[in-house]
Amino acid sequence: MQHFGDALIERVRALGNPLCVGLDPYLDRIPPLFRDGDMSPGNPLTAPAVEAFLKAVLDRSTGKVAVVKPQIAFFERMGWRGIRALEEVCAHARKHGMLVLLDAKRGDIGSTADAYAGAHLIPDAPMPADALTLNPYLGMDTLEPFFRSARTYGRGLFVLVKTSNPGSGDFQDLKIGNRSLAETVADTLNAKVEELAGEKTGWSSLGVVVGATYPGEAERIRQIMPRAVFLVPGYGAQGGSAKEAVSGFVPGPNGLEGGIVNSSRGILFPAGSDTNSATDWERAIDAAIGKAVTELGEAVAT
Numbered sequence: 669m670q671h672f673g674d675a676l677i678e679r680v681r682a683l684g685n686p687l688c689v690g691l692d693p694y695l696d697r698i699p700p701l702f703r704d705g706d707m708s709p710g711n712p713l714t715a716p717a718v719e720a721f722l723k724a725v726l727d728r729s730t731g732k733v734a735v736v737k738p739q740i741a742f743f744e745r746m747g748w749r750g751i752r753a754l755e756e757v758c759a760h761a762r763k764h765g766m767l768v769l770l771d772a773k774r775g776d777i778g779s780t781a782d783a784y785a786g787a788h789l790i791p792d793a794p795m796p797a798d799a800l801t802l803n804p805y806l807g808m809d810t811l812e813p814f815f816r817s818a819r820t821y822g823r824g825l826f827v828l829v830k831t832s833n834p835g836s837g838d839f840q841d842l843k844i845g846n847r848s849l850a851e852t853v854a855d856t857l858n859a860k861v862e863e864l865a866g867e868k869t870g871w872s873s874l875g876v877v878v879g880a881t882y883p884g885e886a887e888r889i890r891q892i893m894p895r896a897v898f899l900v901p902g903y904g905a906q907g908g909s910a911k912e913a914v915s916g917f918v919p920g921p922n923g924l925e926g927g928i929v930n931s932s933r934g935i936l937f938p939a940g941s942d943t944n945s946a947t948d949w950e951r952a953i954d955a956a957i958g959k960a961v962t963e964l965g966e967a968v969a970t
Contacts, residue, residue, distance in 0.1 A: 669821065669822045670798075670822045671822045671866045671867070671868070671873060672767070672798055672799055672818070672822055672823055672824030672873040673824065673864070673865065673866040673869065673871040673872045673873040673874075673875070673897055674866035674867070674868040674869045674871065675767065675798075676734060676735060676767060676799075676824065676871070676897060676928065677866075677869040677871045677897070677920075677925060677926075678868065678869060679734035679735070679765075679767065680734045680925065680928065681920070681921065681922050681925065682734075683731075683732065683733070683734055684922065684923075684965050684968075684969075685732075685960075685961045685964045685965040685968065686734075686914070686917075686925070686927055686928045686929050686964055686968060687732070687733050687734075687928070687929060687931065687957075687960050687961055687964050688733070688734070688735045688736065688737050688769065688899070688928040688929060688930045688931070689725070689726075689729055689733050689735075689736045689737070689930075689931065689932070689935050689936075689957075690736075690737045690738075690739065690771070690901075690930045690931060690932030690933075690935070690936075691722050691725070691736055691737065691738040691739065691742075691757065691932070691936070692739045692742055692932040692933065692936065693718045693721065693722060693742050693743075693936070694742070694933075694936075694937070695707045695708075695709065695714065695718070695745075697933075697936075697937045697942075698717060698718065698721055699721070699937075699941050699942055699943060699944075699949055700942065700943060700944045701943060701944050701945070701946060701949050702717050702718075702720055702721040702724070703717060704716065704717040705717075709745045709746050709747070709750075710746075710747065712749060714746055714749070715743075715746045715747075715749035715750045715752065715753040716749070716753065718743075718746070718750070718753055719753035719756050719757055722738075722753075722757045722760075723756075723757060723760045724953075725935070725936060725953060726757070726760050726761050726764055726766070727764070728950065728953045728954055728957060729764075729766070729935075729957060730764045730765070730766075731765075732957055732961055733766060733957070733961075734766065734767060734928070735766060735767040735768070735769055735798075735928055736761045736766050736767075736768060736769070737769045737770075737771050737899075737930055737932075738754060738757060738758065738768070738770060738771065739771045739932075740754065740770060740771060740772045751795070754795070755795055758770075758795070758796070758797065767798040767799070767824075768796075768797050768798050768799070769797065769798065769799040769800070769801070769824065769826065769899070769928075770788055770795075770797035770799070770800050770801070771801045772784075772788070772800060772801060773801045773802065773803045773828065774800060774801070774802055774803065774814075775802055775803030775804060775805065775806050775810055775811070776806065776810060777806060777809070777810055778810075781810050781811075781812070781813045781814070782813045784800075784813070784814075785813040785814050785816070785817045788800050789814065789817035789818075789821065789823040790817060790821060791821060797823075798823065798824055799823060799824030799825060799826060799873075799875075800814065800823070800824070800825060800826070801825075801826045801827075801828070801877065801899070802814055802825055802826065802827045802828065803827075803828050804827050804828060804829075804853055804857070805828075808856065811825075811827070811860075815860055815864075815874070818864050818873045818874060819863075819864065822873065823873065824873045824874075824875065824897075825873065825874050825875065826875045826876060826877050826897075826899045827853070827857055827874070827875070827876050827877065828876075828877045829850050829853050829854050829857075829876040829877055829878055829889060830850040830877070830878045830879055830882055830885045830886070830889060831877055831879050831901070832879025832880060832881045832882070832901040832902030832908065833879075836879070836882075848885070850885060850889065851885075851888060851889060851892060854876060854889045854892045854893050854896075855892050857874065857876065857893070857896075858892060858893050858896070860874050861874045861893055861895055861896045862895060865895050870895060871895055871896075871897050871925075871926065872895045872896055872897065874896060875896050875897035875898060875899055875927075876889065876893060876896050876897075876898060876899070877898075877899045877900075877901065878898045878899070878900060878916055878927075879900065879901050879902040879908070880900050880901065880902035880903045880908025880909070880912050880913035880915075880929065881902040881908045881912070882902075883912045883915035883916075884915075886898065886900075886915045886916030887915055887916060889916060890916040890917075890918065890926070894918070896926075897926060897927055897928070898916050898917070898926060898927030898928070899927065899928055899930065900913045900914075900916070900927050900928065900929045900930060901930045903929045903930065903931055903934075903960075903964075904931045904933070904934035904960065910929070910963040910964050910966070910967040911967050913929040913964070913967065914927065914929065914964070914967045914968055917968060923968040923969045923970075924967070924968040924969075924970075925968065929964055931960050934956060934960065935953070935956050935957060935960060938952050938953065938955065938956035939952065940952035940955070941953060941956075
């Protein structure tokens with residue numbers, strides 16, 4: 669049985685960069701090379717076109733990226749064909765040796781949480797993922813089915829703590845005593861982080877989402893959660909720099925480690941990729957991946 673925290677960190681160490689490619693297929697931005705029909709969500713041609721596009725991106729990412737993060741909403745938007753495309757894209761990623769972190773932000777009570785965990789995090793799950801994002805704001809009891817899957821099957825979890833969007837402070841920055849709500853959530857989760865720590869690397873299969881746009885908060889949360897892997901959105905298109913993105917990382921055997929840094933639009937839709945030319949498209953995608961790999965590799969090497 670794979671321990672997600674160990675597997676992720678070992679792959680990141682081997683590659684020398686913490687890049688996570690976010691698979692957010694905005695239909696109006698799919699390059700002409702892959703478009704089919706009008707690309708409306710209900711068109712039967714749309715989901716296969718998206719699948720072909722994302723598989724091509726994964727092919728260009730092979731050997732450079734440890735983990736990919738499909739955002740389920742973009743696939744649900746296309747109905748059952750989109751869900752089938754998501755399954756195929758996830759299987760393609762695994763075939764190329766990448767871990768799959770499904771961004772679904774699940775969080776609900778009782779049997780509903782059990783069903784969500786069963787959909788993604790057990791051996792016979794119909795839509796299996798190596799890890800899943802979670803929303804903690806209904807309380808710790810709603811996370812228990814996911815903790816159970818992590819303990820029993822080695823799956824990974826990433827709980828929202830301090831997100832990268834501008835409105836995150838509306839609630840996450842509210843003070844509870846001398847701590848923000850985000851820091852309070854981190855402190856509450858930390859016992860589970862320790863429980864799910866891996867034997868090989870010491871990193872936990874329970875991670876947290878901490879945005880690149882709030883490096884100071886990332887440093888404070890790292891003090892609270894020394895063994896939690898950070899999933900860091902906000903790098904690139906959202907304005908966070910590589911240095912800011914790794915502000916919550918700590919020294920490891922080969923440089924700074926302890927997280928993965930997501931880039932979605934910057935990888936999927938870089939300048940020069942809006943083309944009918946396969947050669948030009950491949951050149952643009954390779955350049956975008958190379959830029960992110962280099963920037964983040966240099967950031968963790970310092």
